[in-house]
Amino acid sequence: MSIEIIDVGKRFGDFVALDNVSVSIPTGQLTALLGPSGGGKSTLLRIIAGLETADTGRIEIEGVDATRLPPQKRNVGFVFQHYAAFKHLTVRRNIAFGLEIRRRPKAEIRERVDELLALVHLTPFADRLPAQLSGGQRQRMALARALAVAPTVLLLDEPFGALDAKVRKELRDWLRRLHDEVHVTTVFVTHDQEEALEVADEIVVINEGRVEQIGSPDDLYDRPANEFVMRFLGPVTQLGGQLVRPHDIRIHTDSPQPGDVLGRVTRITRVGFEIRVEVATGTGEVTTVTLTRDALPTLGLEVGREVALRPVAGAGLTSPADRPALRAAG
Amino acid sequence: MADHDLTQPPKDAAGVATAAPAGFAEPAPPARAARPARTRSGRPGPVAYLLRLVVIGYLFLLIAWPLYLVGQNAFKDGFDSLRDVLSDPDTVHALLLSLQIAAISVAINTVFGVGISLLLVRYDFPGKRVLNALLDVPLSVSPIVVGLALILVYGGRDGWFGPALEDAGLQIIFSTPGMVLATTFVALPLVIREVVPVLEEVGDEQEQAARSLGAGPLATFRRITLPAIKWGVAYGVVLSLARSMGEFGAVKVVSGNVLGATRTATLVVEEKYLNFDKGGAYATAFLLALVAVASVIVVSVFRPKGKR
Amino acid sequence: MTPTTTVQAGRSARVRRPARLGRSASGRQLTRASGLGLGIAMLWFSLLVLIPLAAVAATAAEGGWSTFSRALTNEATAAAIRLTVLTALGVTAVNVVMGTLIAWVLVRDRFPGQRAIEIIIDVPFALPTIVAGLVLLSLYGPGSPLGVNIANTRIAVFLAFLFVTTPFVVRSVQPVLAELDREAEEAAASLGASRFTIFRRIILPSIAPAIAAGATLSFARAVGEYGSLVLLSGNLPLRTEVASVRILSSIENDNPDNAAAVAVILLAISLVVIVLVDVLQRRVVRRG
Numbered sequence: 024m025s026i027e028i029i030d031v032g033k034r035f036g037d038f039v040a041l042d043n044v045s046v047s048i049p050t051g052q053l054t055a056l057l058g059p060s061g062g063g064k065s066t067l068l069r070i071i072a073g074l075e076t077a078d079t080g081r082i083e084i085e086g087v088d089a090t091r092l093p094p095q096k097r098n099v100g101f102v103f104q105h106y107a108a109f110k111h112l113t114v115r116r117n118i119a120f121g122l123e124i125r126r127r128p129k130a131e132i133r134e135r136v137d138e139l140l141a142l143v144h145l146t147p148f149a150d151r152l153p154a155q156l157s158g159g160q161r162q163r164m165a166l167a168r169a170l171a172v173a174p175t176v177l178l179l180d181e182p183f184g185a186l187d188a189k190v191r192k193e194l195r196d197w198l199r200r201l202h203d204e205v206h207v208t209t210v211f212v213t214h215d216q217e218e219a220l221e222v223a224d225e226i227v228v229i230n231e232g233r234v235e236q237i238g239s240p241d242d243l244y245d246r247p248a249n250e251f252v253m254r255f256l257g258p259v260t261q262l263g264g265q266l267v268r269p270h271d272i273r274i275h276t277d278s279p280q281p282g283d284v285l286g287r288v289t290r291i292t293r294v295g296f297e298i299r300v301e302v303a304t305g306t307g308e309v310t311t312v313t314l315t316r317d318a319l320p321t322l323g324l325e326v327g328r329e330v331a332l333r334p335v336a337g338a339g340l341t342s343p344a345d346r347p348a349l350r351a352a353g
Numbered sequence: 354m355a356d357h358d359l360t361q362p363p364k365d366a367a368g369v370a371t372a373a374p375a376g377f378a379e380p381a382p383p384a385r386a387a388r389p390a391r392t393r394s395g396r397p398g399p400v401a402y403l404l405r406l407v408v409i410g411y412l413f414l415l416i417a418w419p420l421y422l423v424g425q426n427a428f429k430d431g432f433d434s435l436r437d438v439l440s441d442p443d444t445v446h447a448l449l450l451s452l453q454i455a456a457i458s459v460a461i462n463t464v465f466g467v468g469i470s471l472l473l474v475r476y477d478f479p480g481k482r483v484l485n486a487l488l489d490v491p492l493s494v495s496p497i498v499v500g501l502a503l504i505l506v507y508g509g510r511d512g513w514f515g516p517a518l519e520d521a522g523l524q525i526i527f528s529t530p531g532m533v534l535a536t537t538f539v540a541l542p543l544v545i546r547e548v549v550p551v552l553e554e555v556g557d558e559q560e561q562a563a564r565s566l567g568a569g570p571l572a573t574f575r576r577i578t579l580p581a582i583k584w585g586v587a588y589g590v591v592l593s594l595a596r597s598m599g600e601f602g603a604v605k606v607v608s609g610n611v612l613g614a615t616r617t618a619t620l621v622v623e624e625k626y627l628n629f630d631k632g633g634a635y636a637t638a639f640l641l642a643l644v645a646v647a648s649v650i651v652v653s654v655f656r657p658k659g660k661r
Numbered sequence: 662m663t664p665t666t667t668v669q670a671g672r673s674a675r676v677r678r679p680a681r682l683g684r685s686a687s688g689r690q691l692t693r694a695s696g697l698g699l700g701i702a703m704l705w706f707s708l709l710v711l712i713p714l715a716a717v718a719a720t721a722a723e724g725g726w727s728t729f730s731r732a733l734t735n736e737a738t739a740a741a742i743r744l745t746v747l748t749a750l751g752v753t754a755v756n757v758v759m760g761t762l763i764a765w766v767l768v769r770d771r772f773p774g775q776r777a778i779e780i781i782i783d784v785p786f787a788l789p790t791i792v793a794g795l796v797l798l799s800l801y802g803p804g805s806p807l808g809v810n811i812a813n814t815r816i817a818v819f820l821a822f823l824f825v826t827t828p829f830v831v832r833s834v835q836p837v838l839a840e841l842d843r844e845a846e847e848a849a850a851s852l853g854a855s856r857f858t859i860f861r862r863i864i865l866p867s868i869a870p871a872i873a874a875g876a877t878l879s880f881a882r883a884v885g886e887y888g889s890l891v892l893l894s895g896n897l898p899l900r901t902e903v904a905s906v907r908i909l910s911s912i913e914n915d916n917p918d919n920a921a922a923v924a925v926i927l928l929a930i931s932l933v934v935i936v937l938v939d940v941l942q943r944r945v946v947r948r949g
Contacts (some may be wrong), residue, residue: 074847092848101851107844109944111866121852172852380866386749401770411759416781446942458906469702476691495885497905498924501912502713538709599789601888619791626892638792645787653780
């Protein structure tokens with residue numbers, strides 16, 4: 024285990040940011056801390072980096088107790104949402120900063136910075152100031168700066184949060200590829216479940232200062248430990264008193280099978296490739312079902328049509344908190 | 354990752370573990386909106402205490418304690434000194450003269466300052482940036498040089514314009530108009546410096562809205578612009594008043610310092626001190642300091658937080 | 662795209678827009694009324710400030726080089742200029758250090774009584790200079806409760822300059838410091854930079870322009886200072902007499918040419934210092 028977080032607690036005044044959190048973060052993986060804003064995930068990341076001190080508990084990095092270590096001695100790379108660029112230094116000198124602090128020979132610094140510039144595709148921009156870069160370029164510079172010192176772990180705090188949607192997607196792909204290339208243990212904070220599901224090897228869901236669930240993206244999406252995780256990771260709807268993903272519902276117009284829920288289509292909306300069908304069921308629920316565009320004509324659905332619904336086997340969460348949170352499952 | 358080879362060409366993005374969940378994902382909570390109040394690194398360390406101590410000690414020795422002693426000296430004999438000063442007709446005349454000059458010069462600077470601020474912020478014209486820079490010049494000119502400059506132009510004997518004005522019956526130097534000019538000169542930028550940032554912050558959308566609703570320029574100014582900038586103007590006026598009441602060097606040069614005629618309160622302080630009337634000097638100084646400190650406090654207390 | 666400055670929640674986020682009119686987006690063309698207003702304003706500004714200052718330059722130039730050389734070869738005048746400039750430089754150096762320190766404590770520290778410090782810093786701005794002299798005399802003159810008497814010495818000149826210039830660096834650095842990107846400092850810390858290195862390489866380059874601006878104002882103010890010295894320094898020729906006092910005595914002796922020459926010499930020195938400060942500032946920023 025690369026990072027051990029043991030019973031860490033942190034308060035800001037009366038506000039409990041972290042409530043006895045324990046997580047193990049495996050070496051070489053890309054781990055996401057996922058949760059709503061204000062849930063404590065950034066605080067946890069900052070505690071790992073030493074930018075914040077825990078009130079209680081311990082932090083171990085690669086087997087070394089880092090709880091009381093200042094940020095300077097932890098050898099972590101930290102990337103901030105708003106880039107934290109050194110505005111008066113060129114891209115090259117931004118990236119070289121950590122190496123200059125470590126008093127590496129000039130030639131070595133130069134070589135290493137050139138490598139990193141190529142890695143983050145900023146070679147043509149080496150002599151520009153951060154103000155002359157786009158947001159995405161600044162964030163790549165910040166990443167290169169953090170990687171320059173060969174950190175034990177790389178920590179990213181909402182790294183794509185300040186970027187617009189398109190750049191965000193590009194950088195997300197790029198981070199995944201970068202990680203496949205340099206297998207540095209990476210932890211990144213995000214409130215965007217899509218980002219976490221797409222990029223991470225493992226996801227830690229944090230809410231209100233507590234760990235809700237730890238697992239692979241598939242685990243979390245398909246087998247959420249509780250209602251919160253289920254709702255946070257993707258769309259949900261209700262069917263026969265159960266929470267179900269809208270795409271995990273079979274809809275058909277044939278004669279109903281035992282266990283099917285009957286209803287009437289009240290609305291059909293098309294969003295791009297996806298069709299949303301709202302069905303008012305006999306029990307008074309409105310259930311949303313999503314289909315692909317191709318499936319619609321085959322089924323012959325239209326508003327007012329009687330339909331039968333049934334959840335896909337294994338999908339759905341019968342009652343909230345019916346499973347214990349899978350602590351340290353990874 | 355010490356030994357990772359960074360020169361390898363990037364691999365393809367094949368290994369992405371999961372497909373993104375379909376379409377209408379729950380709206381992500383707004384980033385950073387509800388961040389809890391965070392105090393970085395909690396308790397101040399010993400260095401912080403040391404710096405605090407140095408700063409407090411420095412300001413105490415340089416400003417606070419000496420200032421306090423002026424008050425103490427003024428009341429060394431109870432209220433006697435103050436009473437003496439206020440019952441001396443020449444001193445009272447000087448105080449009133451200071452007030453009068455300050456009032457005129459503040460009025461001029463307020464009208465000029467608000468006007469020029471509006472022009473600078475709302476209009477484009479050639480030479481705007483140069484003018485903006487020149488408006489700060491009076492802050493860095495020695496008061497003595499201000500006096501000299503005014504004498505060279507308005508001096509009754511060999512000034513550029515002085516003799517002509519004197520022929521027309523208007524004496525400027527060694528008279529109240531000259532003192533008003535000197536005072537106005539030194540306090541000129543203060544209103545502008547307060548009003549310009551406020552005007553920039555307010556923007557001109559409201560003014561445009563008012564105009565589109567049929568308000569004329571005057572009505573727009575009186576009903577929209579002025580209420581928006583009134584606090585900026587007010588602080589400018591208070592600071593100008595303090596500066597005008599307290600001007601010494603420039604006024605000394607152009608006033609001729611005639612007892613009971615062109616002697617202002619600040620000149621009285623000098624005169625009394627040099628004539629060994631320390632009680633009177635401290636009492637008059639105390640009155641002037643009171644105005645100054647009150648102005649600073651008024652501005653500091655009423656200025657909305659976050660503006661300077 | 663501008664990186665957002667992160668100011669700690671719970672601390673007052675001083676958002677200050679400096680009175681610089683760089684990007685005028687909303688600028689309208691002058692109308693007839695506003696054009697007239699501008700005309701009147703310019704006329705007044707010229708009559709009050711520009712023409713009189715031009716008169717000083719013109720008067721000094723009229724006499725040619727001889728006026729300047731006569732002014733500079735006068736022993737007392739030369740001594741006064743030297744004292745003024747050297748003391749102003751020294752005071753500015755102290756202000757650069759102490760002003761930055763005070764601004765730092767006001768922005769980065771929280772303790773009861775800070776409001777009082779804010780007010781105390783502004784007092785020298787508003788206090789009449791003659792009163793400032795008297796104020797200093799009451800603690801550092803004859804009858805000082807501290808038992809020190811520096812009246813009529815060069816230390817008095819230094820102290821008077823220091824008193825009247827205290828606010829400049831503080832007030833120009835404070836807003837810039839308040840808006841600094843704290844995350845850049847955290848980034849530097851996690852890259853291994855010590856607190857001192859963070860200050861020197863991250864914070865100082867960011868506030869250097871503001872320090873330089875404050876230093877320039879402080880120097881200009883000190884060079885022209887008069888009122889606070891009248892009672893404090895004794896104006897002893899060759900010892901504690903400053904340039905302003907020399908100019909004043911030239912005026913009083915009905916020698917405006919000489920007064921103007923000294924004024925222009927001071928102005929020239931100020932310009933040189935301003936340029937030097939700017940060069941120095943740029944170097945600090947570049948070295949980072």
